[in-house]
Amino acid sequence: MKTTEEERQKFIKAFEEEYEDKVVSFELAELRASPVVFNILKLKHDENADFLWGLVVFCESEIYFYSFPQENMLSFYVRKSSGADEPLSQCISLSQWRCHFRLPEKNPLDFLFPKRKNIIKSYFFDENKISHSFELCMNKKAADVMNLFPAD
Numbered sequence: 001m002k003t004t005e006e007e008r009q010k011f012i013k014a015f016e017e018e019y020e021d022k023v024v025s026f027e028l029a030e031l032r033a034s035p036v037v038f039n040i041l042k043l044k045h046d047e048n049a050d051f052l053w054g055l056v057v058f059c060e061s062e063i064y065f066y067s068f069p070q071e072n073m074l075s076f077y078v079r080k081s082s083g084a085d086e087p088l089s090q091c092i093s094l095s096q097w098r099c100h101f102r103l104p105e106k107n108p109l110d111f112l113f114p115k116r117k118n119i120i121k122s123y124f125f126d127e128n129k130i131s132h133s134f135e136l137c138m139n140k141k142a143a144d145v146m147n148l149f150p151a152d
Contacts, residue, residue, distance in 0.1 A: 015066070019091070021059035027145055029056045031065055033134035040126055041092055041134075043067065054090075056136060058148045062095035097124045101149040103142055117141050120149070 012023045032051045033041070043065075045052045054067035067090040099122045120142045123133040138145050 021061050024058045024060060026055045026057040028139035030137040031134055037132050037134050040132060043090055062093045064091055064093055066091045099124045103146060
């Protein structure tokens with residue numbers, strides 16, 4: 001049985017080979033966005049949800065959002081009975097979209113929403129110069145991870 005560190009190193013090696021970029025670190029995150037933003041970013045997600053789990057991968061030259069193949073039990077059985085293809089991993093470069101990252105503004109009622117301290121807000125502009133936004137809900141405190149993102 002492989003250890004977590006062996007699995008981690010295996011992922012890093014495979015990622016570096018596929019994307020030709022050296023991995024510095026990665027963090028578990030939930031990308032929350034509207035269907036429009038998912039469509040623009042070319043990310044497939046469950047139509048009944050506004051989020052996609054994955055890893056924010058910090059590399060030497062770019063930052064990526066990598067999502068492992070995901071499906072729930074019901075979609076697994078539907079896929080098996082219909083003969084549809086298995087879900088695939090997805091990866092986008094957040095750097096190529098020129099995403100800007102920031103912590104949410106502090107609110108006196110933040111203590112009522114403890115997960116808020118894990119959120120990093122992001123926005124980018126499409127080819128028509130229209131602003132779009134999404135949130136990354138990190139597994140760690142956002143302030144601890146924020147220094148890995150480029151400063152605006």
